[in-house]
Amino acid sequence: MKLTEAISRHVASTSTPYYTLEFFPPRTDSGFENLLARLSRLSVVNPVGLSITWGAGGSTKQRSLDLAEATQRENPVTILHLTCTNMERAMLDDALDSAKARGIRNILALRGDPPRGEEYWIPCDPQFQHASDLVKYIRNRHGDEFCIGVAAYPDGHSFDEDTELANLKTKVEAGAEFIITQLFYDADGFLIWLRKVREIGIEVPVLAGVMPIQSYASFLRMTKLCASRVPPSLIASLEPIRHDDEAVKDFGVDFATDMIRTITSTKHNGPIVQGVHFCTLNLEKSTWRILDKLGWIGTSTHVLEEGKNRLIQPDSNAPLSSSSLLITPQDAASAVAPKDSENSGTIANTTTTLPALPANQAATWDDFPNGRFGSADSAAFGVRDPYKNELGLTTAEVHRLWGQPETIDDLTALFLKHLRGHSPFSTTPWSPNPIAAETKLILPHLIELTLRGNWSVASQPAVDCARSDDEVFGWGPKDGFVFQKAFCEFFCESATLDRLREKATIVDTVKFFAGNAKGEMVTNMALGESNAVTWGVFPGKEVMQPTVIERAAFQAWAEEAFGIWSEWALFFPPASPTRQLLERVRDERWLVSICHHDFKNPDSLWDFLLET
Secondary structure, three states: OOHHHHHHHHHHHOOOOEEEEEEOOOOOHHHHHHHHHHHHHHHOOOOOEEEEOOOHHHOOHHHHHHHHHHHHHHOOOEEEEEEOOOOOHHHHHHHHHHHHHOOOOEEEEEOOOOOOOHHHOOOOOOOOOOHHHHHHHHHHHHOOOOEEEEEEOOOOOOOOHHHHHHHHHHHHHOOOOEEEEEEOOOHHHHHHHHHHHHHOOOOOOEEEEEOOOOOHHHHHHHHHHOOOOOOHHHHHHHHHHOOOHHHHHHHHHHHHHHHHHHHOOOOOOOOOOOEEEEEOOOOOHHHHHHHHHHOOOOOOOEEEOOOOOOOOOOOOOOOOOOOEEOOOHHHHOOOOOOOOOOOOOEEEOOOOOOOOOOOOOHHHOOOOOOOOEOOOOOOOOOOOOOOOOOOOOOHHHHHHHHOOOOOHHHHHHHHHHHHHOOOOOOOEOOEOOOOOOHHHHHHHHHHHHHHOOOEEEEEEOOEEEEEOOOOOOOOOOOOOEEEEOOEEEEEEOHHHHHHHHHHHOOOOOEEEEEEEOOOOEEEOOOOOOEEEEEEEEOOOOOOEEEEEEEHHHHHHHHHHHHHHHHHHHOOOOOOOHHHHHHHHHHHHOEEEEEEEOOOOOOOHHHHHHHHO
């Protein structure tokens, strides 16, 4: 079914606003499988549609298509995101044909961010330089086969507001039938923007993009990436509870609920908002709670397949996992998409009681703490910057931040500058924020490692029982206690890895993974083994192990980490000394992730590494 048809049926049957849920394809097979169980649980809330994101340049093409096909079993209105940036026309044609073959009738047409600075970005096909070009192409090639939507930016994007509004109208005139907005946190500002949208003659449905605040760190990161306006009162409310993850999640639910009530209320003097688009980041608990508070559960008009049980039962034996891999202290301060015809099935408009989320199963995996990644088994594993290219920067910004290194010594100096915090802009492509407070406790060790040519990108000191509200180490609910093993991640030469491997054979308390750009991996961990390097105990809860380092997750992260070398290199002209250096380093170095089991001795890991 087309989204516009589902919306029309919903509006005709109930006065409750409609809503869609957005998901992205996880980077691991286990994460993908567990997302299907999560989709099954969320299907009972009856969203009017489910949307699936698309990686830049088609990087997630197959997984996005597979996930979109799977969501068709949960909701007959599936929206597949599709970007034209760095996409050949043949790939676009194949994606559209594959979507059609899978019964997908809704496309969110996006330009997408260029995979490198604008100066060196040349569209693969000059026919596709703007989202409106993609809309026109789909219309010309497929007619009315697809219901096409486009993005809008209430807080601004690349141009001034008048130009942005004009571009939006161009996309609608090209054939767009619905609009999904970028996330925002300023309800009043959104309503002013929406009034202007309607005043210029845009009448298609507008779904307001809402991303519940999951943690203080991720909130800061995502609002920075998306250039979202943040009311001072919101920051003021979050500041006192920023170290209490549970309190931040609760606040995020209440704030989103109040904001949605504001924008969907008939009391304001502007156009009524009838649709909300939840950016879930593959997390479920906050979205469930918001819908429950709003009283919207089960109010969407739903098309059911006759004679079929659409629910995939969650695995009751799923292992208790975690929500953060390789927690990066540098990021901790800000770390934060079948063949039913339109006439098939029957219409059901029922009210569903919200069931309890399963305890100690996949629904609980994404609670704490605030790391960049989830467990490889988590449905939320692998998300970093879902709406940006890998670095999210222009060429001018890259040159300003990291210069134009031409030698190994230049790179070492860059990593040292970051560690020593010469300025607020002392960052690296892997650590986009100044070092965290806990990193300063191990700074002499990291500096010494870097001076020896081992460039650290993540680390943490050993901690033996700190309070969960500790300003430096705390996470999770209040009145708890947290622990962590010393951990370090760095790029090194092959000779260094050889020495580390040899010494690790005689030190049982040291465990490591190492990988390179070719996808090769060496480790002293047996298949199925993993390292819990952060854990906590809290009143009324089981022991939580939210930071786990294991094989599948490390392999996925290593691929991304070496991809950042490639992305950085593309900000420089071909054959330039800087580009040649970055590509050579990418091809020759190894990424090592290592931890020491003895968390009682704060120097254990560093003694081992420096001796090696």
